[in-house]
Amino acid sequence: KKNIIIVAAAGNFGNIIGKGDNITFPARYDSVISVASNDINGERSLFSSTGPKIDITAPGSDIISTYPPNNYRKMSGTSMATPHVASAAALLKEKNPSMSASDIRRILINSCEKVHKNNNLYGNGFLRLENALTFDYIQ
Numbered sequence: 001k002k003n004i005i006i007v008a009a010a011g012n013f014g015n016i017i018g019k020g021d022n023i024t025f026p027a028r029y030d031s032v033i034s035v036a037s038n039d040i041n042g043e044r045s046l047f048s049s050t051g052p053k054i055d056i057t058a059p060g061s062d063i064i065s066t067y068p069p070n071n072y073r074k075m076s077g078t079s080m081a082t083p084h085v086a087s088a089a090a091l092l093k094e095k096n097p098s099m100s101a102s103d104i105r106r107i108l109i110n111s112c113e114k115v116h117k118n119n120n121l122y123g124n125g126f127l128r129l130e131n132a133l134t135f136d137y138i139q
Helices: 078-095 101-110 129-133
Strands: 006-009 032-038 056-059 063-067 071-075
Touching: 006 078, 032 078, 032 101, 056 078, 063 078, 078 101, 078 129
Parallel strands: 006 032, 032 056
Antiparallel strands: 063 071
């Protein structure tokens, strides 16, 4: 109703066999884009939560990030994957300010690189920024 897009980490409660529905809130809400994590090889990060509410998978293993007070550190988690998706949403909005939150969600999901594996692990596939930015948007 307020035209706000919410992107949230799916959680770090996954298991080695990738079974179960262990997605955390707020990622579990229908209105939220739920983000899972993949590793450098394009495989699900073993810690990444799984379930039918995964929307998008993005890099979240061994991400170099800022660390207090003035350092950098490799960190892993769906909270490292989520900023990739949130920044893609921001770039889409900057490119076309008239886009609604639902337009942005639709474009992000439909421009993913599809993964022919279990959707409970990868959702709609891997985030692909170039695909999203060149997606045919009709108002």
